[in-house]
Amino acid sequence: MSSRKLRMFVQVCLYFYCKCLWRCLKFVVRKLTGQCELQRICYNTKPGAARTMKIEASLKGSKSKRLQTSVSVHPDAIEKTIDDIMELKRINPDINPQLGVSLQACLLQIVGYRNLIAEVEKLRREPYDSENPQHEEMLLKLWKCLKPNSPLKARISKQWCEIGFQGDDPKTDFRGMGLLGLYNLAYFAEWDTEIAQQVLSDSLHPKYSQLSKAEWEKKKFDKAIGYSFAIVGINITDLAYNLLVSGALKTHFYNVAPEAPTLTHFQQTFCYLMHEFHKFWIEEDPLDIMEFNRVREKFHKQILKQLQNPEMALCPHFAASESLINM
Amino acid sequence: MGLLSILRKLKSAPDQEVRILLLGLDNAGKTTLLKQLASEDISHITPTQGFNIKSVQSQGFKLNVWDIGGQRKIRPYWRNYFENTDVLIYVIDSADRKRFEETGQELAELLDEEKLSGVPVLIFANKQDLLTAAPASEIAEGLNLHTIRDRVWQIQSCSALSGEGVQVRLWRSLAVPAGHL
Numbered sequence: 001m002s003s004r005k006l007r008m009f010v011q012v013c014l015y016f017y018c019k020c021l022w023r024c025l026k027f028v029v030r031k032l033t034g035q036c037e038l039q040r041i042c043y044n045t046k047p048g049a050a051r052t053m054k055i056e057a058s059l060k061g062s063k064s065k066r067l068q069t070s071v072s073v074h075p076d077a078i079e080k081t082i083d084d085i086m087e088l089k090r091i092n093p094d095i096n097p098q099l100g101v102s103l104q105a106c107l108l109q110i111v112g113y114r115n116l117i118a119e120v121e122k123l124r125r126e127p128y129d130s131e132n133p134q135h136e137e138m139l140l141k142l143w144k145c146l147k148p149n150s151p152l153k154a155r156i157s158k159q160w161c162e163i164g165f166q167g168d169d170p171k172t173d174f175r176g177m178g179l180l181g182l183y184n185l186a187y188f189a190e191w192d193t194e195i196a197q198q199v200l201s202d203s204l205h206p207k208y209s210q211l212s213k214a215e216w217e218k219k220k221f222d223k224a225i226g227y228s229f230a231i232v233g234i235n236i237t238d239l240a241y242n243l244l245v246s247g248a249l250k251t252h253f254y255n256v257a258p259e260a261p262t263l264t265h266f267q268q269t270f271c272y273l274m275h276e277f278h279k280f281w282i283e284e285d286p287l288d289i290m291e292f293n294r295v296r297e298k299f300h301k302q303i304l305k306q307l308q309n310p311e312m313a314l315c316p317h318f319a320a321s322e323s324l325i326n327m
Numbered sequence: 328m329g330l331l332s333i334l335r336k337l338k339s340a341p342d343q344e345v346r347i348l349l350l351g352l353d354n355a356g357k358t359t360l361l362k363q364l365a366s367e368d369i370s371h372i373t374p375t376q377g378f379n380i381k382s383v384q385s386q387g388f389k390l391n392v393w394d395i396g397g398q399r400k401i402r403p404y405w406r407n408y409f410e411n412t413d414v415l416i417y418v419i420d421s422a423d424r425k426r427f428e429e430t431g432q433e434l435a436e437l438l439d440e441e442k443l444s445g446v447p448v449l450i451f452a453n454k455q456d457l458l459t460a461a462p463a464s465e466i467a468e469g470l471n472l473h474t475i476r477d478r479v480w481q482i483q484s485c486s487a488l489s490g491e492g493v494q495v496r497l498w499r500s501l502a503v504p505a506g507h508l
Binding site for chain 1: 353354369370371372373374376377378379396397399400401404407464
């Protein structure tokens with residue numbers, strides 16, 4: 001017990017020692033270069049996740065309350081906040097015109113990411129409501145985009161299973177992901193239609209191309225060789241949501257969003273994850289659907305690892321042509 | 328398959344381990360029940376593709392709870408998980424009256440399974456928090472539970488959402504079959 005206390009004491013001392021050392025170092029470097037930490041970051045790191053994450057850490061770790069709270073200001077107050085920071089750090093904006101612009105871009109991303117979490121969380125908490133015409137419309141649009149040549153015969157229909165819902169009414173499948181699951185699926189089907197239809201078709205018989213005819217005939221009776229497209233979409237929504245809330249997606253968004261990341265950015269990330277998961281599933285070649293959670297966990301770890309690289313961006317192919325400011 | 332080796336490992340561990348199989352139709356509330364048993368957050372549940380498993384410590388027992396997806400497409404896989412089951416928990420959405428017949432059929436088929444013969448069954452009449460939920464007694468009658476003679480069985484009303492009726496009663500039902508574990 002006492003050795004544990006001692007160890008804790010040493011750790012606490014070490015923490016303060018390091019913090020003190022860090023402050024001293026910053027002070028010395030500041031005196032030597034004539035620049036504060038924010039300036040040094042902006043001048044030495046190229047724009048994108050690497051810079052924005054350093055700025056974010058620097059602001060959060062600052063001893064000034066004004067700087068600490070700057071990461072959670074309202075987007076409209078960002079310009080004023082930049083002015084305050086410049087004044088506080090005694091930086092002359094006329095001599096350093098680029099600094100304000102750079103800081104503003106970073107702060108827009110940092111604040112935008114926080115607001116995106118709030119927006120996504122709100123959608124997730126809103127349950128699917130079949131009395132709400134907007135919800136219904138989006139659900140029917142999902143069907144039309146995925147199955148343009150086979151109209152839905154009734155709102156409550158076994159046909160929903162064809163796109164991977166569990167029963168005859170999708171409303172019970174959204175569960176803990178609420179409207180967010182529907183928004184994501186509908187976006188994927190509408191804006192990345194070709195890939196979505198391809199993934200859906202493959203999910204119904206992913207091994208078809210690799211099997212001999214005889215094997216396929218045998219397998220055909222085994223109805224569960226693929227996975228359920230819509231249900232997997234809702235599970236991948238959960239994965240994307242976790243990446244966002246844990247902060248892992250900062251790398252990606254700070255690299256692709258010129259200013260504040262928006263819901264559209266999140267939905268494009270979802271499209272990318274669906275496509276990548278599908279390829280991953282086929283490569284893993286699982287025995288059957290019962291391996292889903294194992295494969296999903298492995299995929300999650302792989303994405304997390306990729307996002308540790310500050311250069312990483314998860315761009316679906318259709319968004320790749322759009323301007324990636326920082327790449 | 329990897330699963331079988333895991334099972335063998337579970338069995339070779341010292342006694343007091345209970346293998347619980349959680350089955351029922353999709354949207355019955357199996358995963359919510361599982362998370363509730365493990366005292367985990369239940370606000371992010373998604374439909375189960377495949378299965379979930381959790382180990383829960385309770386009153387000297389180590390409960391290994393297997394929650395298998397209830398989607399029609401997945402039901403053929405249920406049988407892969409029957410072996411060595413100590414307790415079967417069958418979850419019913421008490422408000423989904425349209426599917427009482429379907430859930431009754433699935434349960435009847437399970438009770439006919441050779442690998443599950445004699446395995447005590449606990450039926451959860453879930454979603455009692457909903458106004459439209461049928462009471463446990465009505466479900467018991469609809470499913471002809473009183474005709475079950477070959478095993479210990481019990482029906483409990485509960486709400487996996489609120490946690491009401493989940494913990495306490497599960498343990499009480501376990502106390503009966505514990506004798507022949």
